[in-house]
Amino acid sequence: NAGVTQTPKFRILKIGQSMTLQCTQDMNHNYMYWYRQDPGMGLKLIYYSVGAGITDKGEVPNGYNVSRSTTEDFPLRLELAAPSQTSVYFCASSYSPTSGGNEQFFGPGTRLTVL
């Protein structure tokens, strides 16, 4: 199993550009999450999904969009990139709700810089 994979690993965007961060998991997990981590800080939840076709906002959803058409994929879309979106983005998944005592498995992250 590859676990959780993310592409790209690094990306530099200009202000106003758009891009999609890809996330795929091969563990048949229902729950998937997107976090951002600013330098020296903890992780903040952007969006999460409890299954295909179902998504919900996290703490910091503004400027982002998600979709979940399959169990495996959970792409994150950035529209009109801003310098404040410079961060490391982590995708994670869990078999059942984290609230039920289930660990989250993290991908390797995407380092995004907006100039």
Next chain:
Amino acid sequence: QQPVQSPQAVILREGEDAVINCSSSKALYSVHWYRQKHGEAPVFLMILLKGGEQKGHDKISASFNEKKQQSSLYLTASQLSYSGTYFCGTVMDTGRRALTFGSGTRLQVQP
């Protein structure tokens, strides 16, 4: 509601012990501990559910005091491999059952 971690940073010599605390002002359902090495993804350590249980594996253990809404992570006889940033994540007892991470405790173990 973001949990508060303390200390923010700690430096140890190999073999020394450390305690990292995580506290919340709200009632918690569970506390999760992760370790992140520089430039890498967070890695799961353990979960503690409300009920005041204590868990551990090898020389890393944790407790959850439900009355105080506080969890502590204990690292005994620290090894160089323990270096990294430790994050607690909390799930509230009411409302959205999503994980909220603290700002982390940076641990450096020196030879």
